[in-house]
Amino acid sequence: MSDAPLLEVRGLTKVYPVRHGGRRKELRALxxxxxxxxxxxxxxxxGxxxxxxxxxxxxxxxxxxADAGQIRFDGxxxxxxxxxxxxAFRRRVQMVFQDPFASLNARMTAGEIVSEPWRTHRTLYRTSRDRAARVAELLELVGLRPGDAGKYPQEFSGGQRQRLGIARALALDPDVIICDEPxxxxxxxxxxxxxxxxxxxQQQLGVAYLFISHDxxxxxxVADRVVVMYLGRIVEEGGTEPTFERPLHPYTGALLSAAPSLDHTRRRERIILSxxxxSPLNPPSGCRFRTRCWKATDECATTVPPIADDAADGAHTAECFHPLRHQRRHQRAGDGSKSGSDRRM
Known part of the structure; x- marks a missing residue:
């Protein structure tokens, strides 16, 4: 795995204009x-x-x-x-969807579903023989049989349908697959x-995943690193084990305390949020989480929190005035040092 980012996102913002109570408002989704x-x-x-x-x-x-911010993909x-x-860019980023029933066209065979992207990207496989051979390879790659190419989605089980969706995502040889609750x-x-x-x-092809889940x-x-979102902002990010073992942000701590565990030797204190x-139409000032946080103080309502990092792992950070453990804290731009948009992992 290369240390150089394949995908870099900085300051990405997405705003939807909506009407609420007869008035025009903005919903800042990102x-x-x-x-x-x-x-x-x-x-x-x-999240x-x-x-x-x-x-x-x-x-x-x-x-x-996007309405603001920057995305860099391979530079x-x-x-x-x-x-x-x-x-050409769209070839390199594909998606596996949440619902394996709704994301496949019931009127198309498995072979037609997998080969459909080649109708747009015509230079990949020019002959029907090449396309049929590649469909068979992809079906075998995801654990289906080449003979399944003639079946319709309703003839597969739920797991087989999701395998079919993965085969479709792989058809264009992407560098990144976004897995949305797969x-x-x-x-x-x-x-x-x-x-x-x-x-x-991933081991065979070297593909990168952005794996979205509430579980x-x-x-x-599955994850090497984790980012935690709350009301359109990333509030914590870091390696999987540091984040799960030493959560910094109170929101992350609350999520982890609610997660079921089979390890009865390490009980995590249950955190009940009030x-x-x-509403994203009217998010709290300062820290987005402050209205549900038991550690909130007056400064949380007036100022966007600084970045606190784990004293044992500088790549594990959280946007918080009062992290769950005593950690180093960096001030934002305007206060003499590093801003939230300058975070690096």
């Missing part, structure tokens, strides 16, 4: 997102429903246009691309099979 994804790496993205995870995925896929800004250059609709035993498949494919146990199993998740 508010200054910074993250890096390296080649061959799995980056886990966790509650409505925090902006899927909006980030759609924006990175260029299905949504190139995809937001500036047009025509054939944009088409196993949440599957039975537990099938989840393990699909996760092991994704891991095996912390799944993220801990209040409801604030």
């Amino acid at each position: 508010d200054g997102i910074d993250l890096d994804l390296r080649r061959g790496e799995t980056l886990g993205l966790v 509650e429903s409505g925090c902006g995870k899927s909006t980030l995925a759609r924006t990175l896929m260029m299905l949504e246009r 190139v800004d995809p937001l500036s691309l047009r025509g054939t250059d944009l088409l 196993v949440s609709a599957l039975d537990l035993s099938v989840q393990a099979q699909v996760l092991n498949l994704l891991n095996d494919l 912390l146990s799944v993220v801990r199993h 209040g409801e998740i604030p």
Whole structure:
């Protein structure tokens, strides 16, 4: 795995104009997102429903246009691309969707589904023989049989459908696959099979994953690093083990305390959050989490928190005035030092 980021995101912002109570307002789905994804790496993205995870995925896929910020993919800004250059970029970033039932066209065979991307990217496999051979290879790669190419999605089980969706994502030989809750609709035993498949494919092909999930146990199993989102902002990021073993942000600590565990020798104190998740139409000032945080003070309401880092691991950081443990703290730009958008991992 290379240390140089394949995907760099800085200050990414996405705002939706909406009407609420007869007035026009702005919903800031993404508010200054910074993250890096390296080649061959799995980056886990966790957070509650409505925090902006899927909006980030759609924006990175260029299905949504960012309102501010910068994306660099292999040194190139995809937001500036047009025509054939944009088409070439789309080859390199693909997606596996949450619902293996709704994401496949019931009127198309498995072979047609896998080969459909080649209708747009016509230079990859020019003859029907080449396309049929590649379809057979991809089906075998994901654990299906070449003879399954003639079947329709409704003839497969849920796990097999998700394997078919993964084969479609691999059809264009991408560098990055965005996995948006790829196993949440599957039975537990099938989840393990699909996760092991994704891991095996990464080992064989060197593909990088942005793995979006609300299931912390799944993220801990598959991710090399983790970012935690809350109301459109990343509040904590770091290696998987440091983040799970030594959470810095109170929100991360609350999420982990609610996650079930089979290890009864290490009980984590349950943290019960009070209040409801604030509306993204009217997010709290200062720290977004302060209205539910038991550690909040007056400064949390007036100022965006500084970056605190783990004294044992400078790459493990959180946006918080009062981290769960005593850590080093950096002031933001304007206070004489480093800003949140200057974070590096």
